[in-house]
Amino acid sequence: MTLIVYFGGKMNRREDSIFSHKSWDILCKVRDTLKVNVFIVDISGKMIVPPEIRRYGGSLLMDPAMGFDLRINADTSLSTRTQFGGKYFELRNRFNLHCLGIPVFLDELVVGNIIVGPMVINKRLSPEKYSLLAKEQNLYAAALISNINDLRIVSNMDASSMLGLINEIAVNNVEMIAGNDDATKRADRIEQEVTANFKGFLKGILKFANVESGSIMALDPEGKNLTVKAVEGMDKGIIGQSIKLGSGIAGIAASEKESFLIGSTSDDNRIAHLLKRRDIKRSLVLPLVNDDRVCGVLNLHTKKSNDHITANLDSINYFSELFARSA
Numbered sequence: 291m292t293l294i295v296y297f298g299g300k301m302n303r304r305e306d307s308i309f310s311h312k313s314w315d316i317l318c319k320v321r322d323t324l325k326v327n328v329f330i331v332d333i334s335g336k337m338i339v340p341p342e343i344r345r346y347g348g349s350l351l352m353d354p355a356m357g358f359d360l361r362i363n364a365d366t367s368l369s370t371r372t373q374f375g376g377k378y379f380e381l382r383n384r385f386n387l388h389c390l391g392i393p394v395f396l397d398e399l400v401v402g403n404i405i406v407g408p409m410v411i412n413k414r415l416s417p418e419k420y421s422l423l424a425k426e427q428n429l430y431a432a433a434l435i436s437n438i439n440d441l442r443i444v445s446n447m448d449a450s451s452m453l454g455l456i457n458e459i460a461v462n463n464v465e466m467i468a469g470n471d472d473a474t475k476r477a478d479r480i481e482q483e484v485t486a487n488f489k490g491f492l493k494g495i496l497k498f499a500n501v502e503s504g505s506i507m508a509l510d511p512e513g514k515n516l517t518v519k520a521v522e523g524m525d526k527g528i529i530g531q532s533i534k535l536g537s538g539i540a541g542i543a544a545s546e547k548e549s550f551l552i553g554s555t556s557d558d559n560r561i562a563h564l565l566k567r568r569d570i571k572r573s574l575v576l577p578l579v580n581d582d583r584v585c586g587v588l589n590l591h592t593k594k595s596n597d598h599i600t601a602n603l604d605s606i607n608y609f610s611e612l613f614a615r616s617a
Contacts, residue, residue, distance in 0.1 A: 317456065319612040320609065320612070321346070323608055323609065323612070326346055326406055326407060326409050327341040327342055327345070327347060327348055327351065327407060327408070328404065329405050330394075330402060330405070331360050332401070332402045333402055346440075347387070347409075347440065351407075351408060355428070356383055356387070358381060378391060378393075379403075385420065385423055385434075386410070386414075386415050387407070387409070387441070389406065389409075390405070390407055390449060390453055391403040391404070391405050392453060392456065392457045404457070406453060406456060408441060409443070409444055411446060412444075412445060412446070414438065414439075414443065420438060451497060451498050451500075451598070454494060455494035455497060455498045455609075456494070458489075488506050488508075492505070495588065495606060495609065496590065498609075499597060499598050500598040500599075501597050501599065502591075502593070503523030503524050504522055504524075504589050505518055505522075505589045506518075506519050506520045506588055506589075507533075507544075507589070509585055510532075513584075514534065514535055516533050516540060516586070516587060519586070523591075539561050539564050539573075542560055543575045544587050545584075547582075547584060549574065550573070550575040551572070551599065551600070551603070552565065552574075553571065553572060554569075570591050572599055573590060574588070575587060575588075575589050576606070578613065579614055588610055
């Protein structure tokens, strides 16, 4: 099943795109985990997939007085648009609320934007300041402050990690619509969709954990072998290689449904003899489990000492559970 999202109005190969139903489902679950709205607009700013109105500041997004209208010809006097983190853009209104935009590309052409927000970056304004601004816009101050207090406060680093995760999950699943597919093309598309989901999730988690390399392995239907499906920062020649369940650290993690957070050494007798690379400062080997059934393994590795694995471990675990349900 697919969720078709059209960009640009006319149906042609350069302006139409598709998000897989699974990838959008993952994105919605990420939204609910991060507690920040996510929605999609086309290149003109027209709403394609609307925000969640009743949660995460959705009502603020739809209020013209807030200045979050992304249409090209809209009155932008209530907000300013700037670059954020290089390839993203930021829309900040006079209430110091922020929406961040992720461009969606097809054939190197921007065809739309995924918008994340509204959110508060670093610090809210004082209630007195909000009340003064509300009065200027003829808004009910108490309701405005209540809605703003429900928004998540994030740091610039948190916002960048959030964008990186959402960008990789969503943008890696944009595909071209090429008319009516025959059975072979449909099968190819399904395979491409699955591969894109693996790649997108892995890239997003790497950025979220601030590590440079990792892989995802899938367990075959018979439950006997783990096969590498996606890699980043590693030799792509290992894609397709398999190990037996119970073999190696990944095989042990899968067979025992246990994750391993590892330094350059380990006191765990099950895996200590398997650690061959002293240059790896930290690793996470995490089984992907759905309804008590292992479906794969996530492997993260870093040679750096400033990773965010431990700090974001709960979120990594949760995102991995979401991915396992949708894989």
